[in-house]
Amino acid sequence: MSKKAIVLYLHVHQPYRIRHYTIFDTANSHDYFDAPIGDRRSNESIVHKVAEKSYIPTNNKLIELLERHPEFKISMSITGTVLDQLQQWSPATLHSFQRLVATGRVEIVAETYHHSLAFFYSLAEFEMQVQMHREKVQELFGQTPQVFRNTELSYNNDLAYWADRAGYKGILAEGWDPVLGWRSPNFVYRPTYTNNIRLLMKNYKLSDDIAFRFSDQNWSEWPLTADKFANWLNDTPEATNFNLFMDYETFGEHQWGDSGIFGFLEHLPSEWLKNPENTFMTVSEAIDSFDARDHVDTPQTTTWADTERDLSAWLGNPMQHEAINALYDLQTPIIKSGDLALIDDWRKLQTSDHFYYMCTKWFSDGDIHAYFSPYETPYEAYTNFLNAYHDLKFRLTEKGIEV
Amino acid sequence: MKVLMLGWELPPHNSGGLGVACYHLCKSLSKKGVDIEFILPYTAEHNIDFMKITAAQPKDVIEVIKSGIAYDSYKYIHTDGSEEWVDIYGQQLAYEHAVDQIVEETEFDVIHAHDWLTFRAGLRAKHKSNKPLVLHVHSIESDRAGGDTGNPLVREIEYLSMLLADRIIAVSAHTKYAIIREYGIPAENIEVVHNSIDQTSLEELDADNAYRYLALMKQHGYRVVVNIGRLTIQKGLPNLLRAAREVVLRAPKTLFLIVGSGEQERELLQLAAELGIGKNVIFAGFQRGKNWRDAYAIGDLFVMPSISEPFGLTPLEAIGYGTPSLISKQSGVAEVLTNCLKVDYWDVDEMANQITAVVTSDALRDELHRNSLKEYERLTWDHSADKLVDLYNRHVREVVV
Numbered sequence: 001m002s003k004k005a006i007v008l009y010l011h012v013h014q015p016y017r018i019r020h021y022t023i024f025d026t027a028n029s030h031d032y033f034d035a036p037i038g039d040r041r042s043n044e045s046i047v048h049k050v051a052e053k054s055y056i057p058t059n060n061k062l063i064e065l066l067e068r069h070p071e072f073k074i075s076m077s078i079t080g081t082v083l084d085q086l087q088q089w090s091p092a093t094l095h096s097f098q099r100l101v102a103t104g105r106v107e108i109v110a111e112t113y114h115h116s117l118a119f120f121y122s123l124a125e126f127e128m129q130v131q132m133h134r135e136k137v138q139e140l141f142g143q144t145p146q147v148f149r150n151t152e153l154s155y156n157n158d159l160a161y162w163a164d165r166a167g168y169k170g171i172l173a174e175g176w177d178p179v180l181g182w183r184s185p186n187f188v189y190r191p192t193y194t195n196n197i198r199l200l201m202k203n204y205k206l207s208d209d210i211a212f213r214f215s216d217q218n219w220s221e222w223p224l225t226a227d228k229f230a231n232w233l234n235d236t237p238e239a240t241n242f243n244l245f246m247d248y249e250t251f252g253e254h255q256w257g258d259s260g261i262f263g264f265l266e267h268l269p270s271e272w273l274k275n276p277e278n279t280f281m282t283v284s285e286a287i288d289s290f291d292a293r294d295h296v297d298t299p300q301t302t303t304w305a306d307t308e309r310d311l312s313a314w315l316g317n318p319m320q321h322e323a324i325n326a327l328y329d330l331q332t333p334i335i336k337s338g339d340l341a342l343i344d345d346w347r348k349l350q351t352s353d354h355f356y357y358m359c360t361k362w363f364s365d366g367d368i369h370a371y372f373s374p375y376e377t378p379y380e381a382y383t384n385f386l387n388a389y390h391d392l393k394f395r396l397t398e399k400g401i402e403v
Numbered sequence: 404m405k406v407l408m409l410g411w412e413l414p415p416h417n418s419g420g421l422g423v424a425c426y427h428l429c430k431s432l433s434k435k436g437v438d439i440e441f442i443l444p445y446t447a448e449h450n451i452d453f454m455k456i457t458a459a460q461p462k463d464v465i466e467v468i469k470s471g472i473a474y475d476s477y478k479y480i481h482t483d484g485s486e487e488w489v490d491i492y493g494q495q496l497a498y499e500h501a502v503d504q505i506v507e508e509t510e511f512d513v514i515h516a517h518d519w520l521t522f523r524a525g526l527r528a529k530h531k532s533n534k535p536l537v538l539h540v541h542s543i544e545s546d547r548a549g550g551d552t553g554n555p556l557v558r559e560i561e562y563l564s565m566l567l568a569d570r571i572i573a574v575s576a577h578t579k580y581a582i583i584r585e586y587g588i589p590a591e592n593i594e595v596v597h598n599s600i601d602q603t604s605l606e607e608l609d610a611d612n613a614y615r616y617l618a619l620m621k622q623h624g625y626r627v628v629v630n631i632g633r634l635t636i637q638k639g640l641p642n643l644l645r646a647a648r649e650v651v652l653r654a655p656k657t658l659f660l661i662v663g664s665g666e667q668e669r670e671l672l673q674l675a676a677e678l679g680i681g682k683n684v685i686f687a688g689f690q691r692g693k694n695w696r697d698a699y700a701i702g703d704l705f706v707m708p709s710i711s712e713p714f715g716l717t718p719l720e721a722i723g724y725g726t727p728s729l730i731s732k733q734s735g736v737a738e739v740l741t742n743c744l745k746v747d748y749w750d751v752d753e754m755a756n757q758i759t760a761v762v763t764s765d766a767l768r769d770e771l772h773r774n775s776l777k778e779y780e781r782l783t784w785d786h787s788a789d790k791l792v793d794l795y796n797r798h799v800r801e802v803v804v
Contacts, residue, residue, distance in 0.1 A: 022756035023653055322766035360742070360774050379744055382767055383760035 002289045005241045005281035006233070006272055007200065009172065011149075012078040012097075012248040013115050014050065014085055015353035017041040017374050018384045025387060030341075030395065032388040033348060041374040044089045051086070051093040054252035059096040061251075061265055066103045069269045073105045073280045076248065077149055080113030080129075080136050081351060094140070101141045107282035108137050110145035110168065116350035117314060119150055119159060120301075121328040129347070130166075147171065147283045151352050153202065153245070153304035154311060157297065160191030160199065168197055170287040172245065174304045175201035183294060186239035190292040198287040199296055202245040202304060206232070211246040215259035223260065226267035234275055241286045245304070314355040319382045324355055326389050333401045334392070342395055349388060357381035404795055405438040407511040407528060409502060409521035413456070415691075416447050416469055419633060420598075420716045421541050424574070425517055427601045429454050431788035437795070442505060444498045444520075445469040445477060459501035459524075491520075492556075499524040506531050513537060513795050519544070519557055522564035535569040535798040539596075540578055545585050546711040549636035562586045569798055572596050572791070575735020578713040596791060597739050598714040599784045605723045606696060613697040617658060617685075621701075625656045626762035629702030629726065631695070631717050632709075634665030639708040639731060639748045641667075641674055646708075648678040649755035650762065657683060657762045662698045664689040699724035703768050704761045709734055710748050718743060722779045727771035729757055739782070742774035 019035035019042075035041040065072050078097065086094040100106055112118060113133040118126035130148075137143055147170035148163045155173035163171045175185030180201065183189070189199040209229070213219045221228070233242055247254060255261040272278050281289065305313050315321060327349055334346045357373045358381045375381040393403050408429060412422035429439050430453055439454035445467040446458040460467050461479070468478040477494045479487040489497065502524035515537045516525030522538060529536040543561055544553035552558070565571055565586055571593045573579040579593045612618045617627050628647070632638045640661070647659050661671070661684060668686070675684040690698060699705065705721035705728045712734035719736065721728050722743075729744040730737055737745055744757045761768050 022752065023759045024649075024752055024756065317770050318766040319764070319770045322764060360770060377742075377744075379742075379760075379767060379771055382764075383757060386760060386764060386767075387756070 002240065003277050003279040004233075004239060005279050005286055005289070006268075007075065007241050007243045007281050007283060007286045008073075009075040009077075009109065009243070009245045009283060010248040010250075011246070012055070012076060012082055014043065014047060014079075014082040015115065015351040016081055016085070016348040017043055017046070018349075018354065018381075018388055020380075021384045021387050021391075023387055023390075026391045027394040030345065030391060032345060032384075032391070043085055046374075047082075047085045047089050047093075050249060050253055051090045053257065054249050055093050056096055057257065057262060058248065058251040058265070059093075059100050061262055062106075063100055063103065065266065065269050066100075066105055069273060069280075071273055071279045072269045073107075073282050073285070075107040075109055075147070075283045077109040077111050078137075078248075079111065079115045080133050081115060081348065083136055083140060098141060101143065105282070107147070107284055108141055108143050108145050109172065109283060110134060110137075110148045112151055114347045114350050115151050115352055116347070117151055117154070117311070117324065117352050117355070118328075118350060119154070119162075120311075120315075121324065122331055123162075125328075125331060125350075129350075147200075147287070152311075152314070154301055155298060155303075156301045157191065157193055157299055160194055160197060160298070164191070164194040164197040170198045170200060170283055172243075172283065173199060173201050173298070174302045174309055175203055175243065176302050176309045179296060179298050179302060183296070184238060186236065186242055187293040188241065188287060188290040189294055189296045192295045192297040198292055200241070200243050200283055200286060201296070203243050204304070206242060207244045207246050210244065210261075210264070211250045211254065214250075214255045214261055214264065224264065226264050226271040229264075229268065230271035230274070230278075233272065234278070240290045241281065243286075312361065313359050314352050317358070317360050319360075319378070320355045320358050323358065323382060323385050323389070326386070330389075330392060330396070330403070333396050333403055337396060337399055337401055339395075339399065342392065345388075346392060349385070349392075354381070354385055358385070404436070404513070404792070404799070405440070405511045406432070406795065407506070407509065407514045407534075408439050408441045408454075409514065409516040409524050409528070410441055411444060411518060411520045412469075413441070413443060413449055413451070416445070420714065421518060423604075423716060424541060424598050424714070426451075427599070427604070427784045428787060428791070430601070431784040432791060435788055435792050437788075437792060440509060440511065442498075442502055442521075442524075444494055444501075457505060459498050459505060461497050461501060462504070495520050495523065499527055503527050503531065512799050515539060515791075516564075517541060519561050519564070522560055526564055526567055529567070529569075536567070537570045537572060537794065537798070538564055538568040539572045539574075540565075540582060540713070541574055542713040543578070543581055543585060545581060546578075546713055547635075547637050549639070549710045551636075558585075565592075568592075570594065570794060572794070574598050574714040575738050577711075577733065577735045577738065581711065581713075594790070594794065596787050597735065598716060599739075599782045599787055600716065600719040600723065600779070601784055602723060602780065602782075605720065608696060608700050608724065609693070612701050613694045614660065614687075614701045617660065617701045620656075620658060621703075623656075625658055626654070626703040627658050627660055627701050628704050628706055628758055628762065629660045629662070629698055629721070630706050630708070631662040631690075631698055631721075632707070634661070634663050634667040634671055636667065637710055637712070638665075638667075639710040640671055642748060642751050642754065643706055643708040644671065644674050644678060644680070644684065645751045646754035646758060647675075647684060648680050649752065650758045651680050651683050653755075653759050654762050657758075659684045660687060660698060660701065661685065662687045662690050662695065696724060699726055702726040703765075704729055704758060706754075706758065707731060707734065707736075708746075708748055708754065712736070719779060719782065722772065722775045725772065727761070727768060727775050729754070729761070740775065740778060742771060742778055744771070
């Protein structure tokens with residue numbers, strides 16, 4: 001009988017935000033992602049800020065914990081777009097991630113290089129981005145990922161089927177109640193219509209206690225301490241694995257350092273490991289250690305976002321559909337062009353964040369602070385994006401390629 | 404609570420937003436039990452039952468006929484049948500004297516005066532009755548002068564009245580800061596009461612749009628950008644035309660419909676021609692009723708490029724008639740409307756950028772409108788009236804004490 005495990009999985013990502021790119025830039029300059037330093041959309045400035053507030057201190061803390069507790073393990077995914085930005089602007093931060101992975105107790109999870117929604121638009125492009133990401137991870141970290149997660153933890157039966165065929169041993173999804181039904185997220189499952197692959201579903205209640213509610217002083221459980229949290233888990237009798245999935249930026253960025261989040265992280269392993277029946281596992285270890293309790297059928301697409309847990313934050317309004325359809329309509333001519341810079345720009349525009357910035361469902365209520373965006377309005381985000389799209393078309397046309 | 408309300412115009416004899424704002428404000432106030440006597444500078448029929456309307460006219464005059472827009476002259480018909488034309492200053496003085504008479508014969512608790520044309524009358528009424536004077540600022544001279552100094556006589560009236568008033572109401576924070584900047588009035592004397600819109604005041608559209616040519620061109624892939632307003636320096640239209648040139652270069656199937664009249668009309672016609680977009684800009688002149696409503700409705704985007712717009716009702720009317728808006732950041736309405744496009748009035752390139760985005764993307768147009776309509780439907784004059792009732796009560800109490 002295996003010990004009970006915390007499966008802590010952290011997701012690292014930064015998009016290439018589009019600068020204020022107007023119709024006057026279209027057909028004149030192709031530097032969509034080069035906002036001046038200090039601008040709210042400057043990717044370089046943001047990378048420096050996030051590295052300083054979150055990546056560096058979190059890596060240092062995790063390395064320290066891995067050295068102190070032989071049973072402590074984590075899993076993480078890190079997108080190609082953030083790796084590229086770190087390589088270019090903050091090699092020291094990249095190195096710090098490499099040192100973390102070099103401990104041998106950090107498993108890297110597969111995903112698309114560009115944090116895109118390509119699976120829902122072009123299987124060929126999706127597979128290319130997964131392959132690019134695999135190669136990047138092999139090159140920088142010397143690992144070949146065994147478990148897959150799709151952008152924003154989007155998931156459905158088709159994706160599970162694809163991942164099974166592609167040879168992954170596991171896949172990650174949201175532990176959303178309408179999908180789980182009477183089941184608990186604290187076990188390993190098998191996706192319906194597959195044989196080999198296993199499914200790990202996020203315990204959103206416990207994960208969000210850390211990722212979203214940690215610093216909320218109106219929350220009845222505030223302040224959350226590591227021993228209180230460990231006790232909740234110890235008091236859960238029916239469970240093999242607690243899947244705590246969250247953004248890496250939870251530590252120091254979404255929850256600021258002065259909220260005590262690093263103290264929580266520091267004490268979580270020691271509090272949890274006080275009980276000799278407890279341990280930590282990476283996603284692969286959990287899959288290897290526990291049998292599937294049941295199969296889970298997910299005909300609809302789920303994600304880890306919002307109360308709806310669907311794609312509506314990215315594909316919920318006509319602007320978002322127009323923008324993403326226009327972009328994928330360019331696939332054939334873009335690939336045909338063989339122009340690597342052009343293809344790279346096209347792929348950077350596929351990052352899901354661009355469509356998220358166009359979301360109006362909160363903005364229309366006037367609650368503009370409810371979402372992260374470097375733009376004043378979703379309409380501005382859309383306008384910048386389409387102007388960049390027009391420039392892609394201009395570049396294709398200039399090369400004599402019919403669009 | 405009885406209010407002596409001093410105004411310059413009321414619909415349907417209004418030239419612009421001032422009359423509309425006064426009408427709806429008074430309607431909401433009367434619902435809250437405020438008894439209003441509204442003093443106008445002319446004689447006319449109004450279909451208004453929620454307040455008493457009195458024409459302020461000199462003793463020997465039986466009728467004052469308003470000729471056109473607010474700043475035109477008035478025709479006085481005397482008891483002996485003779486006629487006299489009076490200019491805006493003469494009319495203002497006549498109004499002041501007539502109000503002076505009315506004050507002697509009327510009971511009231513508060514004087515509430517709207518814009519500089521009534522401010523002298525307001526001061527006279529305050530002096531005579533010792534009742535509190537509330538000045539309601541819908542615009543100041545620097546707004547109307549497009550950021551310039553404007554008329555020094557008008558400035559003098561605004562400045563002195565604001566110094567002497569018991570309370571100043573600004574229709575936006577934008578106007579409040581303009582008052583502080585132009586006249587150095589202490590901020591704590593000025594209260595912001597935003598204008599709003601009464602959705603029921605918008606009449607139904609019918610199936611046939613009056614702009615048949617534009618309707619047909621839209622079927623052929625053209626998109627229409629609309630502006631409605633006076634063709635005057637304050638409204639910033641030369642910048643819209645300069646932006647239009649950039650838009651047409653990139654989206655040639657774009658037409659601009661300019662509705663209104665004013666002293667800039669010839670200048671704007673000439674500018675459109677100089678810019679080489681004469682074929683794309685349609686000047687429709689001053690319109691009322693169906694032609695006015697249909698202008699909003701035919702648009703894919705309404706643009707209000709004003710240099711300084713104390714509030715700006717037209718973008719809200721546009722939304723009500725189905726068209727989203729691009730508004731200048733130098734406007735009061737920008738303080739109450741989130742789901743619209745906003746631009747600095749001087750930023751011609753950005754204006755062109757945003758217009759181009761809308762005329763080349765129906766998805767953007769529709770999403771903007773869908774969300775702005777939700778905001779529009781939540782707007783009400785009720786909150787504005789509540790603020791005013793509260794303010795009246797405070798000042799009446801102070802006087803009693």
